[in-house]
Amino acid sequence: MSQSATRNNARRDFYERIGGLSMAPLWESLHQLVPPQPAPKYQAAHWDYDKVRPYLMESGSLITAKEAVRRVLILENPAMQGSACITPSLYAGLQLILPGEVAPSHRHTQSALRFIVEGEGAYTAVDGERTIMHEGDFVITPTWTWHDHGNESKQPMVWLDGLDIPLVAMFNAGFAENGESDEQAVTAPEGTSDAKYASGLLPVDWKPSRQTSPIFNYPYARTREALAGLAKAGAPDPCHGYKLRYVNPASGGAPIATMGTFMQLLPKGFTTAPYRCTDGTVFSVVEGSGESVIGDKIFRWKKRDHFVAPSWAKVEHRADDEAVLFSFSDRPVQEKLDLWREDRGGR
Numbered sequence: 001m002s003q004s005a006t007r008n009n010a011r012r013d014f015y016e017r018i019g020g021l022s023m024a025p026l027w028e029s030l031h032q033l034v035p036p037q038p039a040p041k042y043q044a045a046h047w048d049y050d051k052v053r054p055y056l057m058e059s060g061s062l063i064t065a066k067e068a069v070r071r072v073l074i075l076e077n078p079a080m081q082g083s084a085c086i087t088p089s090l091y092a093g094l095q096l097i098l099p100g101e102v103a104p105s106h107r108h109t110q111s112a113l114r115f116i117v118e119g120e121g122a123y124t125a126v127d128g129e130r131t132i133m134h135e136g137d138f139v140i141t142p143t144w145t146w147h148d149h150g151n152e153s154k155q156p157m158v159w160l161d162g163l164d165i166p167l168v169a170m171f172n173a174g175f176a177e178n179g180e181s182d183e184q185a186v187t188a189p190e191g192t193s194d195a196k197y198a199s200g201l202l203p204v205d206w207k208p209s210r211q212t213s214p215i216f217n218y219p220y221a222r223t224r225e226a227l228a229g230l231a232k233a234g235a236p237d238p239c240h241g242y243k244l245r246y247v248n249p250a251s252g253g254a255p256i257a258t259m260g261t262f263m264q265l266l267p268k269g270f271t272t273a274p275y276r277c278t279d280g281t282v283f284s285v286v287e288g289s290g291e292s293v294i295g296d297k298i299f300r301w302k303k304r305d306h307f308v309a310p311s312w313a314k315v316e317h318r319a320d321d322e323a324v325l326f327s328f329s330d331r332p333v334q335e336k337l338d339l340w341r342e343d344r345g346g347r
């Protein structure tokens with residue numbers, strides 16, 4: 001036997017013996033454990049709404065919202081089959097609620113965001129207050145708040161659910177319970193939280209008790225107006241076009257502690273400079289069409305499509321006509337942990 005074969009056999013034998021004591025040699029996996037740069041085990045992916053929608057509607061005839069509790073088709077990363085993850089830290093799904101249906105009240109420690117993709121007139125109730133949702137609205141159901149959804153309109157309603165399910169699972173910090181009735185009692189008139197917290201004013205003696213934003217619907221009409229004003233005010237950022245982040249007005253932080261949410265406008269014909277960041281990001285197309293180069297993939301997208309960009313993949317967006325993209329990621333978590341990085345390619 002050669003010297004190196006003898007050595008390798010001795011090592012393998014050693015690994016087996018220490019394996020019996022639940023130990024392993026670091027030197028065999030050091031470079032994977034501490035990579036020189038992010039090496040994501042998930043991939044860029046795109047969901048074309050024209051292909052997705054028929055299945056969503058079919059799900060509506062297979063099961064009621066009440067029986068399903070949440071009738072959702074999970075957007076699962078193709079490289080993470082069976083995980084229900086779109087990135088290792090985030091969950092995404094498309095939820096359908098048909099006219100007359102109620103998705104019953106429950107609460108959990110996982111935080112959720114809703115981004116309205118199609119339809120209007122359904123409501124989400126959070127801790128006793130309802131908000132009617134419209135396309136492009138961004139609605140939060142913060143950790144451990146009671147929430148139910150109902151559709152009193154005449155059209156189906158579809159929204160993107162974004163949750164921190166994988167993060168909470170990693171910490172084994174998940175709790176959940178069902179409400180006593182399907183629809184929680186309404187204790188505050190619609191618009192209350194908007195009036196109290198969403199006008200650059202706060203009730204005089206109110207003190208925040210948590211990181212979560214006191215606003216639970218950020219309506220698209222206002223977001224769109226802000227983007228339009230920004231686009232009139234100056235030149236676009238080379239990497240982002242015109243990009244805003246949603247904010248908790250009481251802290252300046254993200255509305256949800258675990259998920260950052262963003263809206264960006266890309267002018268007609270605009271191409272963003274190559275950009276990468278450590279937060280894998282889920283996009284929902286609100287307006288327009290275009291394409292994105294993400295690592296070695298290219299996706300053509302249009303209104304209501306969804307796509308995901310992995311951590312540290314180089315991203316370039318190109319807009320055919322004026323386009324608006326909503327996105328969410330775990331950026332606030334990474335920032336809290338001093339981990340978040342970006343690479344603007346010198347721009």
Ligand code: GTQ
Pocket residue numbers: 070072092093095108112161163
């Ligand atoms: O609306 O509460 O897509 O609990 C997944 C889990 C939605 C919700 C999802 C949930 C919800």
